[in-house]
Amino acid sequence: MRVAEVQHPHSLGRTGEVEDAELSARAAAGDRAAFGRLVERYAGQARRLAYAMLGSADDADDAAQDGFLAALKSIERYDPARPFGPWLLRIVANAAADRRRRLRVRATEVIPVDSPTGEPSPERVTDQNAFRAALNVALAKLPARQRIAVVLLDMEGYSHREIAEVVKVPEGTVRSDVFHARRALRDALAPWKGALEGK
Amino acid sequence: MTDNSPFDHRPDPELGDWLRGALSIPDEPAFVARVMAQVPAHMARENWLDILGDWARPGLAAAAVLVMLAGFWLGRIVTNPQGDDAIVASAGEFDPDTLLTTPDLPQVDVNLVMVYEYERQP
Numbered sequence: 001m002r003v004a005e006v007q008h009p010h011s012l013g014r015t016g017e018v019e020d021a022e023l024s025a026r027a028a029a030g031d032r033a034a035f036g037r038l039v040e041r042y043a044g045q046a047r048r049l050a051y052a053m054l055g056s057a058d059d060a061d062d063a064a065q066d067g068f069l070a071a072l073k074s075i076e077r078y079d080p081a082r083p084f085g086p087w088l089l090r091i092v093a094n095a096a097a098d099r100r101r102r103l104r105v106r107a108t109e110v111i112p113v114d115s116p117t118g119e120p121s122p123e124r125v126t127d128q129n130a131f132r133a134a135l136n137v138a139l140a141k142l143p144a145r146q147r148i149a150v151v152l153l154d155m156e157g158y159s160h161r162e163i164a165e166v167v168k169v170p171e172g173t174v175r176s177d178v179f180h181a182r183r184a185l186r187d188a189l190a191p192w193k194g195a196l197e198g199k
Numbered sequence: 200m201t202d203n204s205p206f207d208h209r210p211d212p213e214l215g216d217w218l219r220g221a222l223s224i225p226d227e228p229a230f231v232a233r234v235m236a237q238v239p240a241h242m243a244r245e246n247w248l249d250i251l252g253d254w255a256r257p258g259l260a261a262a263a264v265l266v267m268l269a270g271f272w273l274g275r276i277v278t279n280p281q282g283d284d285a286i287v288a289s290a291g292e293f294d295p296d297t298l299l300t301t302p303d304l305p306q307v308d309v310n311l312v313m314v315y316e317y318e319r320q321p
Contacts, residue, residue, distance in 0.1 A: 030242040032235075039234050040227075047230060048222040057224045061233070068234045072242075128220070135221040151222070154215040160208060185214065 021080035028075045035075075039068055042085065045156050046092045052151045053096040054103070055140050063099045067092030086158065086165040093148055093166060100144075131192055138188030142181050149174050150181035 020041075026034035046067055050060035071078075071091045078087055139147055145167050152158040152166060153174075160178070164171045224230070 027242070032238060032240065032242050035238060035242065036231070036235050039231050043227050043231050043234075044223070047224045047227075048219070051222045051224060052218075060224060061230055064230070065234050065237065069237055072238065131217075132221040135217055139218075139221070150214070151218055154211045155218040155222070157210050157215075182211065182214065189217075 020084035024075055024078050024080060024084060027072065028078075035072055038084070038088075042068075042088055045085065045089060048155060049089055049092055049148065049151055050096040052139055052147050053093065053144060054100055055136060059099055059103065060096070063096040064092055066099070067095035070095060082165075083162060085156075086162045089152065089158075090166045090168075097144070131189075134189060134192060135185070138185050141188070142184055143177075145169070146177045146181035146184070149177035150185065153178050154182075 020038065023034045023038050027038060043064070046064040047060055050063040050067070051057060054060050054063060067088070071088050074091075078084065142150070148167055149163050152163045153160070158166070160171050160174045163174045167174065167177075169177075
């Protein structure tokens with residue numbers, strides 16, 4: 001097992017959370033700039049999560065924006081004793097789920113993906129876009145909860161407990177979701193892995 | 200990737216990098232500007248209590264003025280419903296004998312006018 005210590009942006013210590021609580025309190029009191037700081041801080045995470053759920057950058061931006069505005073409306077309900085990130089990302093995930101439902105009504109496709117839907121050929125392994133396409137396809141095949149779990153754990157560095165707050169399931173279920181999602185992604189990306197390591 | 204185990208609590212940095220590469224959407228400042236464009240310039244809390252609070256002061260002032268006007272008007276009617284001359288004129292139609300013989304109780308203002316007239320007589 002390769003152990004790598006990675007410092008994720010959101011886990012740089014408690015200072016960020018204290019600041020989040022202060023910013024959210026100021027935003028609740030009508031401080032527009034404070035809310036702007038929160039948007040800047042969480043825009044990347046919100047957009048990536050929404051992208052993972054929707055498979056389209058445009059829809060992801062719409063959903064992330066809906067999520068931020070919904071969070072602003074209910075910011076007085078945020079408990080500053082708890083981390084802001086999971087609270088916000090839960091709202092964003094709900095906004096993305098709403099948008100996905102609407103998209104499903106409009107079109108019967110399961111999840112639209114920006115990239116080609118076919119399995120990219122391993123011969124195109126040097127093409128990073130093709131690899132991204134393969135990853136997007138593999139992600140799109142995952143159940144939504146597994147997708148959220150693996151993205152928030154491996155990409156954003158949230159803990160299982162925090163992810164459990166986002167998706168409102170027991171922590172053990174999150175562990176199981178991450179396990180299954182990683183295995184599915186590993187299987188899907190296996191043809192690429194050796195070639196990428198050889199680069 | 201790290202070895203996959205449900206008991207592994209650590210993020211997988213390699214998978215994380217891949218996911219970040221696949222899911223990152225460019226032009227974050229434009230997105231932030233887009234969101235902030237939807238946020239009203241004045242975000243001051245406006246719940247129903249605040250709105251009622253805003254209305255309270257002028258509402259109370261208007262109610263006070265109305266109460267004063269109504270009180271003044273009612274006061275004038277109660278203290279002087281028709282004016283002295285009208286009362287005297289109407290009282291002149293009554294004969295004291297009629298008052299004694301009628302089965303109905305005399306009205307208070309008629310009695311008062313009679314007393315008033317009696318006092319005015321030289």
